[in-house]
Amino acid sequence: MNRLHVLATGPLVTVQDRGRPGFAHLGVPRAGALDAPAAALANRLVGNGPDDAVLEVLLGGLALRADVGCWVALTGAGRDHPVAEWLPAGATLRVDPPATGVRSYLAVAGGIAVPPVLGSRSSDTLAGVGPARVEAGAVLPVGEPRGRPRPMDAPRPPTPGPLRVHPGPRADWFVADALARLCAATYVVAADSNRVGLRLEGPALPRRRDGELASEGMVRGAVQVPPSGRPVVFLADHPPTGGYPVLGVVDADDLWQCAQLRPGEQVRFTPAPPPASAAARR
Amino acid sequence: MSGSVQLRPVGPSAVLAEVGDAGSALALATWARAHHVPAVEVVPAAETVLFDGVADHVALTALLGGWQPGERPAPGPLVEVPVVYDGLDLDDVAARWGTDVAGVVARHSEVEYVAAFCGFAPGFAYLAGLPAELAVPRLASPRPRVPLGSVGLAGSWCGVYPTASPGGWRLLGRTDATLWDVDRDPPALLAPGTRVVFVPR
Numbered sequence: 001m002n003r004l005h006v007l008a009t010g011p012l013v014t015v016q017d018r019g020r021p022g023f024a025h026l027g028v029p030r031a032g033a034l035d036a037p038a039a040a041l042a043n044r045l046v047g048n049g050p051d052d053a054v055l056e057v058l059l060g061g062l063a064l065r066a067d068v069g070c071w072v073a074l075t076g077a078g079r080d081h082p083v084a085e086w087l088p089a090g091a092t093l094r095v096d097p098p099a100t101g102v103r104s105y106l107a108v109a110g111g112i113a114v115p116p117v118l119g120s121r122s123s124d125t126l127a128g129v130g131p132a133r134v135e136a137g138a139v140l141p142v143g144e145p146r147g148r149p150r151p152m153d154a155p156r157p158p159t160p161g162p163l164r165v166h167p168g169p170r171a172d173w174f175v176a177d178a179l180a181r182l183c184a185a186t187y188v189v190a191a192d193s194n195r196v197g198l199r200l201e202g203p204a205l206p207r208r209r210d211g212e213l214a215s216e217g218m219v220r221g222a223v224q225v226p227p228s229g230r231p232v233v234f235l236a237d238h239p240p241t242g243g244y245p246v247l248g249v250v251d252a253d254d255l256w257q258c259a260q261l262r263p264g265e266q267v268r269f270t271p272a273p274p275p276a277s278a279a280a281r282r
Numbered sequence: 283m284s285g286s287v288q289l290r291p292v293g294p295s296a297v298l299a300e301v302g303d304a305g306s307a308l309a310l311a312t313w314a315r316a317h318h319v320p321a322v323e324v325v326p327a328a329e330t331v332l333f334d335g336v337a338d339h340v341a342l343t344a345l346l347g348g349w350q351p352g353e354r355p356a357p358g359p360l361v362e363v364p365v366v367y368d369g370l371d372l373d374d375v376a377a378r379w380g381t382d383v384a385g386v387v388a389r390h391s392e393v394e395y396v397a398a399f400c401g402f403a404p405g406f407a408y409l410a411g412l413p414a415e416l417a418v419p420r421l422a423s424p425r426p427r428v429p430l431g432s433v434g435l436a437g438s439w440c441g442v443y444p445t446a447s448p449g450g451w452r453l454l455g456r457t458d459a460t461l462w463d464v465d466r467d468p469p470a471l472l473a474p475g476t477r478v479v480f481v482p483r
Contacts (some may be wrong), residue, residue: 021335024323025311026470028399117464127404128445129464169290169298215401217325217332219296241327241401249293272294 002068002110006134007092010061012125013134015112016105017053020120020129020130024217024240026128028155031122032236034195034259037158038076042107045073045084047149051113053121055134059116060097065090065239070142071109071149077260084149094189101260110143125195126237147150153171163233163254164272168223170245172215178205178247182223182231183269190230191263195237197224198258200267205247215243233258287346297342301351304398304410307331310346311399312355312475319345323339326399327476328408328412358396358475361459363442364483365391365433369453371421372378375435378418387482390454395440395478400470405444405462407472412438431456433480442472 006013016039019032039054055062057076069089075082077098087093087108096105114121114131123130134140162183171179187202192230205225218224218241222234226244233250235241235258250258251272261267287310288300301307304326311326314333320342322335336342367387376386395411417438425448428434430442434451441451444461457480461471472478 023404023469024325024332024334025400025474026468027402027404027406028469083371088455129404164292167291169292214328214330216298216327216330217323217334219292219332219334221293239401240325241399246292249296251293252295 001113001144002066002070004108004112004140004142005065005067006136006138007063007065008061008136009134010057010095010097012058013062013098014056014123014125015053015114015131015134016056016122017120017142019122019236020124023118026241028118029124029237029240030125030220031120031124031130031195033105033122034236035076035105035256037256038103038259039107041082042073042075042105042116043111045075045082045149046071046107046109047146048107048109048111049146052107052143054108055084055106055112055259057095057106058102059228060095060104060132062095062106063092066108070145073107074104075107076104079104102262103112103259108142109145109149109241113141113143119126122236124237126239131213132216138147158253158256161254162268162270163257164251165223165248165269166251166272168246168248169216171247173207173209173213173245174225174247175206175208179271181205182248183271187231187267189261189265189267190262193261193263195235197235197238198233198261198267200231200233201222202230205231213245215241218242218246219249221252221255222246223250235259275278286351288347289343289346292332292334295336296332297336297339299331299333299346300329301331302329304328304408305354306351308396308398308474309354310349313330313349313353314345316355317345317348327401328399355475358477360477360479361396362479362481363433363459365455365457365480366483367455369433369455371434371452372454375418375452375454379416386454390440391480391482393479397472397474397476397478399474400472401480403447405470405472406441407470407474407476407478409440409472409478410438411443412424412440414438418452419422420450421452424448428453429456431458431461432456
C-alpha cells in the first residue's frame with residue numbers, strides 16, 4: 001500500500017470527505033470538506049470516486065512525499081485551472097500559500113485511506129470525531145488507485161457572487177426588515193472564522209423579542225445571530241444544536257465561497273429565489 | 283403540552299417542527315423515524331424536532347400530519363449507570379433541596395430518567411425526569427475542566443459528561459460507564475429515548 005509521509009504542515013491540515021451525515025441527534029457535527037466542489041474536482045481529476053478522502057489545507061505549508069509514484073491534484077484556493085500531476089516516488093510535494101482564497105484540496109489517486117469513523121474519514125474540529133489533524137511526521141495510508149485519471153471532463157467551477165439567503169425559522173425574532181438589512185449591508189469576515197462558522201462584522205441585526213430561545217437543531221448555512229447582533233454562518237463543523245435564533249439560511253450551492261473568504265474580505269447577501277424558481281434554475 | 287405541530291421552513295431542505303416540550307419532541311422524532319421519515323437527520327431538542335436533508339417537503343408534511351401529539355412511543359431500552367456520589371456540588375445541592383448528602387443520593391437515584399436529546403458534545407444526553415421543584419441553576423461561571431464521567435444537574439436536566447470538557451453543571455458524582463464509543467452501535471450509551479437509572483456505588 002502506498003503511503004504519504006508528511007514533512008511539514010501549515011496552520012491546519014485535515015482529512016476530509018463528504019462528511020458524516022446521520023449522527024446530529026447524537027451530538028456529532030457533519031464535518032466534511034468546506035469547499036465541497038473543489039474537493040470533488042480534485043477527486044475527479046485523479047480518477048477517484050466522490051466519497052474518497054482528500055487533504056484540506058488551510059493556507060499553505062504542507063509538504064509530503066509518497067512511497068510510490070501517484071497521481072495528485074491540487075484544487076481550491078486561487079486555482080482556476082487545476083490539473084492532475086504525477087508525483088514521483090520520493091519527490092516532495094509542497095502546497096504554497098495561495099495568492100487568493102483560504103483552503104486548498106489535495107487529492108491522491110486511491111484516496112487518503114485512514115480508517116473511517118462512523119462511516120466517514122472527515123476530521124471534525126468542534127467535537128473531535130474522526131482522524132486527528134494531520135501533523136508533521138504523520139504517515140497516511142493511500143488506497144488502491146482505480147485506474148489512470150481520465151482526460152479532463154471536469155465541471156466548470158462555480159462562479160462567486162453574493163451569498164443567496166433563504167428565510168430562516170426564527171425570522172420572527174428580529175425586526176421585520178432584518179433579512180432586507182442583511183442583504184443591503186456589506187459585512188466583513190472576522191479573524192475568528194473557522195470550520196465551525198464564518199463570523200461577520202457589520203451592521204447588527206436587531207431583535208424584536210428578548211429572552212432565550214430553547215436550544216434547537218441547526219443546519220449548515222444557518223445565519224445565527226447571537227445577542228451581539230453579529231451574524232455567524234454555520235459551516236461543516238457547526239454544533240448540531242444551538243440556542244440563538246436563525247434569521248436565514250445560505251443556499252448550499254454558495255457555501256463553498258465561505259470556505260475561501262479571508263478575514264477582512266467583504267461579503268454580501270442577496271435574497272434567494274423561492275424554491276419553485278430555484279428548482280427551475282437548476 | 284402543545285396540541286399541534288407548527289412547521290417552520292429552514293431554508294430549502296430542512297423543516298423545524300415546533301411541538302412545545304422535550305417529551306413531545308422525543309415522541310415525534312421517535313415516531314417519525316419509525317415511519318421512515320424522508321430526512322437525513324432527525325434532531326429532537328428542548329421544544330422542537332429538526333428534519334434536515336429533506337428532498338420531498340410534500341411527503342414530509344403529509345407524514346407529519348399523521349402524528350397525534352398525545353401519542354407516546356414504546357419505552358426505550360433501560361440502562362443502569364453506576365455512580366460514586368462524591369461530586370463537588372453535593373453539599374450545595376443538598377442545601378438547595380433542604381436535605382443532606384444521603385437525601386440527594388436517594389432523590390437523584392430514585393428517578394427513572396429518559397434521554398430526551400443530545401447536544402453540547404457527542405453522546406451528551408439531556409436526561410428528563412427530575413421533578414421541577416428540584417431544579418438547580420447552572421454555576422455562575424463554568425468550570426474550565428469537568429472530568430469525563432461526571433454526573434451533574436442543570437435546571438431540571440441531568441447529564442453525564444462523555445468526555446472531559448468545560449462545564450457549568452452542578453456535579454453530584456461520577457461514573458465509569460463508557461458514554462461514547464465510536465466502535466459501538468449506537469456510539470452513544472444514552473441515545474434519545476433510552477431510559478436511565480443511576481445506581482449508587
